[in-house]
Amino acid sequence: MARGDEDHAWPQVEALADAVVALGGATGLPYLAAQSDLGDPGAMADRDGRPFAARFRWLDRDADYWRNRRLALEATLLHAARLIAEPFWYREGRVGTWRSSGLLDGVDLSAVTARTGVVAAVVAPVHLPGGRLGAVVWAADTPVDVAAVFAQRGEAMFAAAIRFLAAHAEWSAPRRHFTPGQLSAREAQCVRWAAAGKTNAEIGTILTLSVSTVRFHLRNAAEKLGAATRARMIQLATGHGFVGTLA
Known part of the structure; x- marks a missing residue:
């Protein structure tokens, strides 16, 4: 900046x-x-x-x-x-x-x-x-x-x-130079279920995805949000409006 x-x-x-x-x-x-x-x-x-x-x-x-x-x-x-x-x-x-x-x-x-x-x-x-x-x-x-x-x-x-x-x-803000990225629909789905406490395996079953694919989407979401941990990813995704009510 x-x-x-x-x-x-x-x-x-x-x-x-x-x-x-x-x-x-x-x-x-x-x-x-x-x-x-x-x-x-x-x-x-x-x-x-x-x-x-x-x-x-x-x-x-x-x-x-x-x-x-x-x-x-x-x-x-x-x-x-x-x-x-x-x-x-x-x-x-x-x-x-x-x-x-x-x-x-x-x-x-x-x-x-x-x-x-x-x-x-x-x-x-x-x-x-x-x-x-x-x-x-x-x-x-x-x-x-x-x-x-x-x-x-x-x-x-x-x-x-x-x-x-x-x-x-x-x-x-100490990280004001960082702008969180836009999550894809699949990344947002995976994050929402992670926020609901589901494991990667459970998310895969719900969304009909392999565990490795779920892990891939969550890793991408964390990188876009600037999060180093799963908990921080969920916190940031919630704060930025990516986590809503699950149907």
């Missing part, structure tokens, strides 16, 4: 971060937290390794909350973000989105305000290629008619979150 491309991309990431901050100020939700990969215990950082969280405004400026490497596992709002692909609003234990959601209704958010000081928030989960999940949280420590904010600005906030986290995820 050309150095010039990277030099051009990171200022765009910074501009997208500024746009996300501006939306918070415009909606009465001035506090901001963001992470482009909830599975990464480290803080989301800029090109020079500086955490964005250190520049974003949060309720307790002295807490350095981003240093908590268990935060994504402990934060209830982020747990809710793992369950739904759409943005949602929170206010003093209540939660809602554009539609009815049994998944959100099943999350106990009653202690969020007491534990964090967040009175109102809009949370935008961002599902990215490769199975990566990120999120942007805009929050307030005073009452806000967040349902009305969500109705008026929810789509714009969601779009801003996607743009920011997608750009950051691409340019911060």
Whole structure:
């Protein structure tokens, strides 16, 4: 990848971060937290390794909350973000989105305000290629008619979150030069059955293929995905949408 491309991309990431901050100020939700990969215990950082969280405004400026490497596992709002692909609003234990959601209704958010000081928030989960999940949280420590904010600005906030986290995820990835290849129909079939726990022999029986042919397709799939092991191949294939529901 050309150095010039990277030099051009990171200022765009910074501009997208500024746009996300501006939306918070415009909606009465001035506090901001963001992470482009909830599975990464480290803080989301800029090109020079500086955490964005250190520049974003949060309720307790002295807490350095981003240093908590268990935060994504402990934060209830982020747990809710793992369950739904759409943005949602929170206010003093209540939660809602554009539609009815049994998944959100099943999350106990009653202690969020007491534990964090967040009175109102809009949370935008961002599902990215490769199975990566990120999120942007805009929050307030005073009452806000967040349902009305969500109705008026929810789509714009969601779009801003996607743009920011997608750009950051691409340019911060250690293997951003690698583009996974397109699997053939037979390779995808073999991977799907491997993901279902079938052995090569069982896959061969199901698809009427020899074991050596199954092994050939799985080896090709792993190479195209950049995977060194069967487990990693399945993980990457799932994240890139090659593994669906088996008939």
